[in-house]
Amino acid sequence: MPADPSSPASRSASLGTQAQLARRRDEIQRRQADGIRQVDKLVREQREVTGGLQEDLGELRRQGGVLDEIEARSQEQGLLAALTRQLTRRRSMLERRSVTEGLFAQYELVSRKLRRAAAFSDELRLCAADLQQQVDQLHAELGLARQEQRRCGGEVQALEADLARAEAPAPVASPAGEGSASAEERARQVDQLSYQLRTRAVELEQHMARERLARQHLEPARQLRDTVLSLQEDMSRFVTAATATVNSAGRRIQALGMAADAPVVVRELQQGLEELDQAMQATQDYVQQSQDLLTRVLPELSRKLEAQGEVEGEVLSSSLEEISRERAKSLADQALRRSAEAEVDDALGRGR
Amino acid sequence: MRLPPERIGPYLRALQGGLHALAPSDAWVPLGEALAHLEALDPALSEEVLAPAELEDGTGMPAWAWLERARAEQALACEGGPDSDPSEDEIARASGLDPALGRRLQARAALHRFLRGEALLPLTRLQASLRRLGSSADVLLVYDRIAPDGRWLRLSIDLSLPPASLAGTFRRRDATRLDADPGVQHLLTRHGTTPLLALQQSVGRALGGPVTRLSRGTLGPFWFPGPALPAQAPPCVHQALVLHAALEMVASDIPADVHRDPWLAAPAELAPPGQHVFRERRFAASPGVVEALRAWSEERGAPAIVVPLCPRPVAAGPAPRTL
Numbered sequence: 001m002p003a004d005p006s007s008p009a010s011r012s013a014s015l016g017t018q019a020q021l022a023r024r025r026d027e028i029q030r031r032q033a034d035g036i037r038q039v040d041k042l043v044r045e046q047r048e049v050t051g052g053l054q055e056d057l058g059e060l061r062r063q064g065g066v067l068d069e070i071e072a073r074s075q076e077q078g079l080l081a082a083l084t085r086q087l088t089r090r091r092s093m094l095e096r097r098s099v100t101e102g103l104f105a106q107y108e109l110v111s112r113k114l115r116r117a118a119a120f121s122d123e124l125r126l127c128a129a130d131l132q133q134q135v136d137q138l139h140a141e142l143g144l145a146r147q148e149q150r151r152c153g154g155e156v157q158a159l160e161a162d163l164a165r166a167e168a169p170a171p172v173a174s175p176a177g178e179g180s181a182s183a184e185e186r187a188r189q190v191d192q193l194s195y196q197l198r199t200r201a202v203e204l205e206q207h208m209a210r211e212r213l214a215r216q217h218l219e220p221a222r223q224l225r226d227t228v229l230s231l232q233e234d235m236s237r238f239v240t241a242a243t244a245t246v247n248s249a250g251r252r253i254q255a256l257g258m259a260a261d262a263p264v265v266v267r268e269l270q271q272g273l274e275e276l277d278q279a280m281q282a283t284q285d286y287v288q289q290s291q292d293l294l295t296r297v298l299p300e301l302s303r304k305l306e307a308q309g310e311v312e313g314e315v316l317s318s319s320l321e322e323i324s325r326e327r328a329k330s331l332a333d334q335a336l337r338r339s340a341e342a343e344v345d346d347a348l349g350r351g352r
Numbered sequence: 353m354r355l356p357p358e359r360i361g362p363y364l365r366a367l368q369g370g371l372h373a374l375a376p377s378d379a380w381v382p383l384g385e386a387l388a389h390l391e392a393l394d395p396a397l398s399e400e401v402l403a404p405a406e407l408e409d410g411t412g413m414p415a416w417a418w419l420e421r422a423r424a425e426q427a428l429a430c431e432g433g434p435d436s437d438p439s440e441d442e443i444a445r446a447s448g449l450d451p452a453l454g455r456r457l458q459a460r461a462a463l464h465r466f467l468r469g470e471a472l473l474p475l476t477r478l479q480a481s482l483r484r485l486g487s488s489a490d491v492l493l494v495y496d497r498i499a500p501d502g503r504w505l506r507l508s509i510d511l512s513l514p515p516a517s518l519a520g521t522f523r524r525r526d527a528t529r530l531d532a533d534p535g536v537q538h539l540l541t542r543h544g545t546t547p548l549l550a551l552q553q554s555v556g557r558a559l560g561g562p563v564t565r566l567s568r569g570t571l572g573p574f575w576f577p578g579p580a581l582p583a584q585a586p587p588c589v590h591q592a593l594v595l596h597a598a599l600e601m602v603a604s605d606i607p608a609d610v611h612r613d614p615w616l617a618a619p620a621e622l623a624p625p626g627q628h629v630f631r632e633r634r635f636a637a638s639p640g641v642v643e644a645l646r647a648w649s650e651e652r653g654a655p656a657i658v659v660p661l662c663p664r665p666v667a668a669g670p671a672p673r674t675l
Contacts, residue, residue, distance in 0.1 A: 101534075101541045104475050108424070115424040122456055126442075129449035247406075247417045 021206055021213070028138075028217050035131055035224050042124060043231065049117050056110045110246055117239045124232035131225035138214045138221055145211035146342055149335040152204035156332035159200060160325075163193040194325070201328030204335055353579060355405040357395065363405070364390045366663040367414075367574055370595030373636035373659045379599055380569035381473060381496050381504045388470035390414070392422040396666065397466060399459035401425070408502030410582075411573035416475070416498055423472055429464035437461040473498060478537040480522060480530040483510075488561075489518040491530065495540045503572035505544060507551075510603075513561035521559060548600050548629065549621050562624075565603035572596060588644035593661050595636045602629045614649035614656050636661035 166189045355363055368390050376383055393402055393414065402422055406415035429436075438446070438457045447454025477496045484490040493509040513521075522530040539558055543551050548568060556563045575581055575594040598613060604627045611618040612632035623629050637645050639660040649656035 101476065101538050104541075108420070108427075108475070111420050111424040112427050115421065115428055119428070119460060122453060122460075125450065125453050126446050126457070129446070129453065133449060250417045250420065251415075 025213055049120055052113050107250055121235040128228040128232055135221050138218045142214040145207045148207040150339045152200050153332040153335035156200045156328055159197040166190045197328050201331055204331050353407045353409050360395050360405040364394045366593050369663040370636040370661045373661045374597045379567050381506045385471050385473045389472045398463040401460050411502045413502035413572040413574055426467040429467045437464055476541050480532040481528050482530055489513045489515045497544050503570045506569045508567045510565035511561050512564050517560045567601040570598045586648040588641045592638040592641040597634045600631045602627055606630045612654045614652040614654040
């Protein structure tokens with residue numbers, strides 16, 4: 001049998017549950033809003049990282065132009081060229097910039113940004129793990145709410161049956177006047193059972209609201225998590241691909257020093273730099289994709305969350321006075337029916 | 353060539369042991385920087401943050417890209433400062449959610465803390481100082497570089513310039529330190545591995561004064577069991593650890609040409625009048641092959657110093673920075 005609902009402890013527990021539910025709603029909303037803000041910040045930071053990287057990759061690529069000059073100069077023929085070379089030898093020896101040095105400096109910049117991108121990928125991963133935890137929590141709340149609904153639904157039905165019995169026509173009173181005492185007792189029972197019925201119905205409604213709350217927030221939470229996960233996966237793939245390409249260019253840059261900027265190595269290096277174009281293209285795609293996240297996906301999620309906040313305010317307003325016996329019965333039927341449907345869905349693997 | 357994860361730590365500690373055994377003087381790159389760089393790469397500190405572990409095929413030295421990753425992390429660590437490291441709480445939270453991620457964040461934080469306090473080997477670096485300013489300006493140039501084949505190279509160049517030409521190429525920072533025209537560093541980068549006497553000539557011609565002393569100290573190759581060794585490597589070293597330290601020098605205070613490099617044949621060359629060339633190669637080798645390597649070098653007519661190499665123990669903590 002349910003506990004005595006008329007006790008002060010039970011009343012405050014019932015109010016507490018409602019207040020807890022409101023707090024939980026606020027907490028979920030706050031966490032999801034925080035999540036969106038964090039993802040927004042991460043996306044902006046990511047754009048900065050990849051944008052900077054793209055510029056530096058481009059600069060590294062442009063350095064290839066210097067290599068053309070070196071090659072052309074080394075192929076200059078004729079007496080005048082030879083004389084000019086001798087006369088300007090000392091000056092040009094110091095003026096001539098080592099391609100290797102220039103590329104080293106640019107490579108260092110690119111390498112630093114790639115490291116930053118790798119660290120950033122871990123930040124995204126942590127954010128995704130946080131969001132996954134929220135999703136797990138919502139699933140757990142959903143399961144618990146369903147379980148509680150089943151319990152409350154069963155109790156409401158049992159109370160309804162008790163109430164029907166208590167309200168049934170009284171047996172004929174005995175000559176000793178026992179009938180009148182029994183009528184008072186039955187009236188007291190009816191009052192008590194009615195109160196218990198309403199209390200359980202309110203509790204049931206709150207569990208239903210809790211389920212709706214969890215269910216409504218589950219999709220945005222899942223969407224946010226998937227957004228961050230895909231950002232992280234893309235970032236990780238991009239970092240791996242760009243690292244391989246930049247490392248390959250690095251090996252050629254390093255080899256360039258071996259032959260004092262010899263034309264043969266220069267040509268090889270140019271081929272290596274061409275590979276950078278692919279890395280630059282990947283960066284470009286990546287920046288465009290994050291633009292979509294910033295301008296469409298995140299604002300949409302944010303709007304969805306705000307709209308839910310308004311709807312949720314309504315479902316938490318039920319009170320004892322508003323619960324009629326018919327409504328309690330309907331809620332119990334609804335809860336038990338949905339619980340049975342959910343079990344079937346779970347068994348068929350349709351539940352999410 | 354890439355090292356499998358389980359070999360990275362032993363490889364780095366063996367190389368550190370070799371450096372300690374050779375005790376390189378200031379004719380080579382700074383020992384402290386070399387040891388710190390290797391320590392940063394060690395998975396005992398940085399786990400997989402700086403992976404993959406890449407080596408130069410020809411010399412067995414850490415590849416430029418691997419070393420550069422540590423330098424890039426150092427730049428980030430210094431740029432962000434200690435506040436940019438994840439907090440203990442963040443690491444604990446990450447470890448609870450994703451243990452692999454937690455370990456990586458912890459390793460990156462430990463690496464950044466280490467890198468903020470250490471100097472690493474530069475890709476290229478030129479330091480210039482004024483030794484004397486009288487009838488001539490005596491200048492010392494020290495140029496460090498990770499060579500194209502992965503060896504660590506230091507050029508030390510003593511120049512005697514007409515005082516008037518000093519200002520054309522150098523700017524005085526204080527009484528002894530000079531800032532060189534960037535062209536000097538570019539010149540040395542282009543010609544860092546040019547044969548010694550040709551390099552001496554080029555530098556003297558470009559800077560407008562004679563090079564009175566030029567030395568080139570290189571650390572590496574590093575041979576260890578596994579990769580194929582050069583065909584001319586002595587058979588005794590095939591399953592051993594061997595680190596080379598070579599020094600070649602041309603100077604006026606060398607009384608006669610000396611060739612103590614059993615690995616390279618003495619080149620046919622003529623030092624400038626009044627100068628001679630000194631070449632030697634030292635080895636740090638596994639204790640079991642020290643005698644055999646010494647005998648091999650003597651057979652080749654270039655007796656080399658061979659010292660025993662003992663890898664740094666794992667539990668010994670950070671390597672000492674000084675000798």
